Amino acid sequence: MTKNTKVNAAILIIGNEILSGRTQDTNTSSIALWLNSIGITVNEVRVIPDIEGTIIDTVNYLRKANDYVFTTGGIGPTHDDITAQSISRAFKLEYEIHKDAFKILEAYYEQGEFNEGRQKMVWMPRNANLILNPTSGAPGFNIENVFCLPGVPSILKSMLGGLQNKIVGGKPILSHTISLRTVESEIAKSLTDVQDNNKNLEIGSYPFFQAGKLGVSIVIRSEDQSKIDKCSKEILNFVDEKKIKIVDR
Amino acid sequence: MTKNTKVNAAILIIGNEILSGRTQDTNTSSIALWLNSIGITVNEVRVIPDIEGTIIDTVNYLRKANDYVFTTGGIGPTHDDITAQSISRAFKLEYEIHKDAFKILEAYYEQGEFNEGRQKMVWMPRNANLILNPTSGAPGFNIENVFCLPGVPSILKSMLGGLQNKIVGGKPILSHTISLRTVESEIAKSLTDVQDNNKNLEIGSYPFFQAGKLGVSIVIRSEDQSKIDKCSKEILNFVDEKKIKIVDR
Numbered sequence: 331m332t333k334n335t336k337v338n339a340a341i342l343i344i345g346n347e348i349l350s351g352r353t354q355d356t357n358t359s360s361i362a363l364w365l366n367s368i369g370i371t372v373n374e375v376r377v378i379p380d381i382e383g384t385i386i387d388t389v390n391y392l393r394k395a396n397d398y399v400f401t402t403g404g405i406g407p408t409h410d411d412i413t414a415q416s417i418s419r420a421f422k423l424e425y426e427i428h429k430d431a432f433k434i435l436e437a438y439y440e441q442g443e444f445n446e447g448r449q450k451m452v453w454m455p456r457n458a459n460l461i462l463n464p465t466s467g468a469p470g471f472n473i474e475n476v477f478c479l480p481g482v483p484s485i486l487k488s489m490l491g492g493l494q495n496k497i498v499g500g501k502p503i504l505s506h507t508i509s510l511r512t513v514e515s516e517i518a519k520s521l522t523d524v525q526d527n528n529k530n531l532e533i534g535s536y537p538f539f540q541a542g543k544l545g546v547s548i549v550i551r552s553e554d555q556s557k558i559d560k561c562s563k564e565i566l567n568f569v570d571e572k573k574i575k576i577v578d579r
Numbered sequence: 580m581t582k583n584t585k586v587n588a589a590i591l592i593i594g595n596e597i598l599s600g601r602t603q604d605t606n607t608s609s610i611a612l613w614l615n616s617i618g619i620t621v622n623e624v625r626v627i628p629d630i631e632g633t634i635i636d637t638v639n640y641l642r643k644a645n646d647y648v649f650t651t652g653g654i655g656p657t658h659d660d661i662t663a664q665s666i667s668r669a670f671k672l673e674y675e676i677h678k679d680a681f682k683i684l685e686a687y688y689e690q691g692e693f694n695e696g697r698q699k700m701v702w703m704p705r706n707a708n709l710i711l712n713p714t715s716g717a718p719g720f721n722i723e724n725v726f727c728l729p730g731v732p733s734i735l736k737s738m739l740g741g742l743q744n745k746i747v748g749g750k751p752i753l754s755h756t757i758s759l760r761t762v763e764s765e766i767a768k769s770l771t772d773v774q775d776n777n778k779n780l781e782i783g784s785y786p787f788f789q790a791g792k793l794g795v796s797i798v799i800r801s802e803d804q805s806k807i808d809k810c811s812k813e814i815l816n817f818v819d820e821k822k823i824k825i826v827d828r
Contacts, residue, residue, distance in 0.1 A: 410784055517696075
């Protein structure tokens, strides 16, 4: 299930709780790490409020600009969960009871527990494909290249594995990290030279504090291991010359 | 320094390390909490890669669509730090040595330590206003309504306080949280009724897991404390009727 062209995606985090700062988003990182592992580059992430018009406009923009769009949040049972309805409008599809989702939740809950609130979670765009939820029953859904996942991080994570065969990735994006006991300014010039020697490869430089000491992680990213190896060697050369210590991180 | 109209902002996180999932962004939450406390609503957050054209286009869009824009990342000394140069191009301003920033860093570093790498950090758009950095010397900068901050969370946080008098906020956005030992579907209908009774106020419902137990936090947000109090009372009424336990969170 791989092809050679670049495959990209956008992540759309829907939720006032992230914009207010009350909740720290962790779903971006979970989805991005998973996408990278199957060869999909994340082009952009947006966080938007629970406002129907904003969701519609943003989804319609992102789904045309990217191979895939992954949304999180807004598919629960409460009044502020408006993602499924908004996605229906974005695609001009009926918002209706999804029969298979209904069957799943009817079987999931004890008799009498599948109440009105829970039934809201089976309303979806017509003909949506379900994304199964091994943690808490209520499925996510997919229409064309848009995949709608819940906002609760543990539930979201448990659903990513089941998505793998619905997505066509590219070559896995490989990376190698070299962490150094130094500061960025000490290596900036040498690193620029290495980047100039290795144009088709991404070199990132990230300062860190660890156990009270400063350090820099250099991250090399490419689809081609031999390019990473060549670049890594050039970095280790100047690290050696400058007598910089390599550290674990 | 307050006015009565709504004031809004966008946050722009610049950095491949967030898009790859390698680094978990925490700056959004820090900036958003601070903005909320001074009466500024965050309309949207975007995360974009270290690509000049993307930075220019995104900044030019966001600065017109919002009262304020806060960027993080890309103002360090290495080759992948291209925010200052990109912002200069976005505003069609010269990218040049900022004399005051030069003086600050010349004084900050020991003699001979203010090397070529570090000098890159004083290149800014012409006539930028400096944002002082009490942690590590190198200032951020501000042009019109765009404020450029570093990506390292501890440094960024230390710089927010100094920004307060450059920003005109609105009425502080107040919030009240009621955490319950229940699941969303049990309260969904009652909560919808309360929201219908309290149109000009935002009620969010957020499931959580804590110490192995499920719960829901209801967050009421408004600029008007009396509206929050009225709404809170209505929620506590149905909580009491349903014999749901209130929990600390």
